[in-house]
Amino acid sequence: MDLVLRAIAGFFLVFLITRVVGRRELSGLEPFDLILLIVMGDLIQQGMTQDDYSVTGAVIVVVTMASLTVFVSYVNFRVPRLRRVMEGEPIILVNDGKPVLKNLRRERIALEELMAEARIQQVRSLEEVQWGVLETDGKISFVPKQK
Numbered sequence: 001m002d003l004v005l006r007a008i009a010g011f012f013l014v015f016l017i018t019r020v021v022g023r024r025e026l027s028g029l030e031p032f033d034l035i036l037l038i039v040m041g042d043l044i045q046q047g048m049t050q051d052d053y054s055v056t057g058a059v060i061v062v063v064t065m066a067s068l069t070v071f072v073s074y075v076n077f078r079v080p081r082l083r084r085v086m087e088g089e090p091i092i093l094v095n096d097g098k099p100v101l102k103n104l105r106r107e108r109i110a111l112e113e114l115m116a117e118a119r120i121q122q123v124r125s126l127e128e129v130q131w132g133v134l135e136t137d138g139k140i141s142f143v144p145k146q147k
Contacts, residue, residue, distance in 0.1 A: 006048040007064035094132025
């Protein structure tokens with residue numbers, strides 16, 4: 001039972017960290033960030049299993065984590081009110097051709113990074129954009145103005 005409680009605590013710690021870090025950072029990982037995530041995973045695993053190096057202990061922790069993942073997914077699907085808390089909401093970064101600086105600051109996205117993303121998506125200028133939206137998966141989508 002101790003392993004299950006440790007796995008639950010570890011799961012919610014990872015869930016919280018991913019919400020705090022922000023979706024934009026997680027969508028475009030640099031090599032250092034990827035290594036850091038692997039190290040964090042190993043540290044969390046050590047805290048979950050402690051001195052239990054048995055196959056049974058590993059199976060218990062993996063099944064608990066998988067079950068929690070399925071449970072969170074199910075709750076997210078069945079309870080729309082919680083979806084906003086669990087997944088977040090799309091955030092408007094550009095409104096009628098003008099960057100929304102407050103939202104850019106909150107999401108820690110530099111204006112240059114927004115402009116680079118626009119260029120990647122074949123948008124010449126933000127003035128051509130009706131809406132620029134940071135989606136819940138961390139990607140930025142642009143809706144062009146109607147001509």
